[in-house]
Amino acid sequence: MLAYLLRRVIYAVPIMIGVALVCFLLVHIAPGDPLVSILPPDASADLQAQLRELYGFNRSLPEQFAMWVWRALHGDLGVSIASNRAVAGEVFTAVGNTLRLAVVATFIGFVLGCLFGFVAGYFRGSWVDRLASMFSVLGVSVPHYWLGMVMVIVFSSQLMWLPATGAGPSGSDDWAWDWAHLQFLLLPALTMSVIPMGIIARTVRALVAEILEQEFIVGLRAKGLTHFGVFRHMVKNAAPTALAVMGLQLGYLLGGSILIETVFSWPGTGFLLNSAIFQRDLPLLQGTILVLALFFVVLNLLVDVLQTLLDPRIARA
């Protein structure tokens, strides 16, 4: 098993390098000179050359890539063109905010998804199954940015129960796990949870249906085990895959939160990406994407490792 885990970790290294390369090249597929957005239109040739030197644009691409990676490894992701602050710091704050949102959303989605999935799989073909399956199809089909708008319409504009936008009564700087802050988190997290809910419900339903057809379940029943006892065995068998799906969903939410964060003005990575795109702040864009993508790779790796530890059959396959 150790060999398998080691192989899996080593395999992630080239992927990470590839991801870094894609992020690096993003700036170079962008139309126009990346310097244009920093320089005033009447900048002298001298100043241009100076800045080119500073940003390293005068060197060859492989050299630039090596420099960029070297700096990134030391926590230096460059300086934001728009705000003139270090990209790493901005991304770090934003990742924290997004992570908070995504973790809560994944948790809600996981609980609801497991519930629907188990019920649907256990009573396969019944009306409960159809209802639960309908919910999961709705969950994967809904345009979540629209759902966010509907949530704001219903709970903020009509019922006036919850605030519509922002991440706290005093902006985004001081987060606390109290109601004053949590009420800001509730709507975006609920909106976000719909996607993992649908996907986890689907996965769990298929898993449960598959497990129920296996002989050991018949054996357990024949042995005279109670419903609850059989259920326990089922959970044990379904848990590794369900948890793996949950981990991946967390990664997708982290990377895909931009639309929901835009709707709710949540000060996370999505919000950062959005402003980076519209101010053509390429270092910020590049840094945010790099951090999110690497997060996703590492999360994938962790999920694989955890799954192997929970279910040793995987390493043997």
Next chain:
Amino acid sequence: MSTVLASSPTAVAVEPLPAQRSRGYWASVWLRLRRDPVAIGAAVVVLLLIALALFGPWLAPADPYQSSMLKRLKPIGTEGLPLGSDELGRDMLSRLIVGARLSLFIGITPVLCAFVGGTVIGIVAGYAGGLTNTLIMRTIDVFYAFPSVLLAIALSGTLGAGVVNSLISLTIVFIPQIARVAESVTTQVRTRDYVEAARASGASPFTIVRVHVLGNVLGPIFVYATSLIAVSMILASGLSFLGLGVKPPEPEWGLMLNTLRTAIYVQPWVAALPGVMIFITSISFNILSDGLRSAMDNKG
């Protein structure tokens, strides 16, 4: 020798004349799909949406571009404005109908392009095997390592706003996903006895792929691609929603949702309408794709 004998019955079952076989296959899929009322319902909705996309400009009761300062943000059910009007006083019903064309176009085109591109890449990788396979698949893995929304936004964000750029970025997002499916199916087919036999009898790789591989891999890839349409619809409209796709004043559901976002305190239900259209489209494609999948899985 014994292994050849043991596996030959299955090979015979799969092999017979490709042309007839594929027609029979699709006919039986259709027979099973017909017995699934939910999937048929979804198919009808999809056909209606496609009809809207094709004939929308002739079906719309009013000019979708005609704005009017006097008729701004009217509620649903106003005289002459059955679904109200948007922030510039344009008829919502007409904009929703005419918007079908652009919305479906930007949602479906990337999947079609990725279907072609991904299939070609996947078959080349799967059929060639060896180093070619490793090179192609490891590159694909890198793109696969990005969450799809992030990759789509990263690409269209750097390329800049516009329909063509959003189509390009979504195509790049879906190619790795389709190529993975194509590669794994091709790798399975490649080792079948009838491919060996064709190779032994001197058929060129191109002929083998055309005659033996394509017929067997297109079905599964097609089903997978249909399941991507719903995702693509949501993402494409999402890019427009962010201001990265279609530009105003074109009617497109995601963009309409974006421009109406400021109106949710004035006319909330009118503002939510474009999203309903996206929702209906994506759910119909999802149900239809699920139906297709189970109809194809049942092959006995």
